[in-house]
Amino acid sequence: MTRIEGESAQAKGADGARRAKRWLESTTRVNAQWVNPDPPAVSKLRFAWPHGGQNFSFDLGGLLRYGEYDGQMFFAESKNYAKPSDLADHYSQFLAQCYVAYLDKPGMCDNFMWLAWSPHSITKWPELMTAEYVREHVIEHRVRVFGVKEKDKAEAMIDPDALSAVASRLWLIVLSEKQENLVISKEHRGVIEDYEARKGD
Template identity: 75%
Template sequence: MTRIEGESAQAKGADGAQRAKRWLESTTRVNAQWVNPNPPAVAKLTFAWPHGGQNFSFDLGGTLKYGEYDGQEFFAESKNYAEPSDLPKHYSKFLAQCYVAYDKMPARADHFMWIAWSPHSITDWPKLTTADYVRAHVLKHHERVFGTDNEAMAAPLVNEDVVSAVASRLWLVVLSQKQETLVISKEHRSVIEAYETRRGE
């Protein structure tokens, strides 16, 4: 990838994160206060791979509001792709990242959201949030997660409780440009927020 291509991909990724933030917050149930690459957000969204000396970070995160999810935190990955392209590869890595994040900091890992502008892995779609699928893709990244280049040796090291926890916390969100426009207006959202503030008082 050339420098120009890299900069273009980075800009596209940043745009996708901002668009995901706007859509999530338009639901009135989300405060997506951490967005990469804003410096205050980086520390909140960055984790270290257990092996290999490298870090990874989610694209955005924050807290959910009201109802059964009130006060719970989420991490999200946004993929601003018009076509499936290499999304399956990215989703595989995302699952391994979720496993590491939950294993390291379960108190903050209440939800993991995959937000994309294209579906992928259609034939496997019903399986994408299952424990079996999570386990299989955590093992695909066995070197960075378990420190071994042998997948068979890594298999017994998988923490099944962490796998189940991650699977139960996964959200798959597929957006479109038109869908992004069909949301509550800022004016109406402010009415809801004012109501919730008064109710809390």
Template identity: 85%
Template structure:
């Protein structure tokens, strides 16, 4: 990838994160206060692979509001791609990252959100948030997660409770440009927020 292509992809990724934040917050149920690469957010969204001396970061993070999710935290990955062919590869990596993040900071990892502008792995769609699928893709990244190349060694090291916890916390959200515009207006959102603020007093 050339420098210009890399810069274009980075700009498109940043645009996707901003659009995802706007859509999530338009539900009135999300406060996505951490957005990569805003300086205050970087440290909160960054984690380290256990092996290989490399970091990774989520695109968004913050708090859910009201109802059964009130006060829960989330991390989100946003993929705003014109060509979705490599989304399965990115999703595989995302699952391994969620596993690592959960083991590192379980108290912060109440929810993991995957937001994309295209579906992927349609034939496997019903399995994408299953523990078996999470396990398969954690093992696919075993060199960075466990520091071993041998599959049997990695299988002996995997934390099944963490695999199940990650699967239970996964959200798959597929967006489109028209869907982004069909949201509550800023005026009506203000009414809801004022109502909730008065009710909390």
């Protein structure tokens, strides 16, 4: 990839994160206060692979509000792709990252959201949020997760409770440009937020 292509991909990724933030907050149930690469957000969204000396970061994060999710935290990955392309590979890595993040800071990992502008792995869609699928892709990234190349060694090291926890926290959200516009207006959001603020008086 050339420098110009890299810069273009980075700009597209940043645009996707901003659009994901805007859509999530339009639900009135999300406060996505951490967005990469905003400097105050970077440390909140960064984790370290257990092996290999590399870090990874989620694209955004924050708190859910109201109802059954009130006060829960989330981390999210956004993929601004018009076609499936290599989304399946990115999702595979995302699952391994969720596993690592959960083991590192379980108290902060209430929800893991995948937001994309294209579906992927359609024939496997019912499996994508199962513990067995998470297991498969954690093992796929076993060198960085467990520091071993042998598949059988990685299988012996995996934490089944963490697999189940990650699977139960996954969200798959597929967006479209039209859907981004079919949301509550800023004016009506203000009414809702004012109502919620007054409830505490």
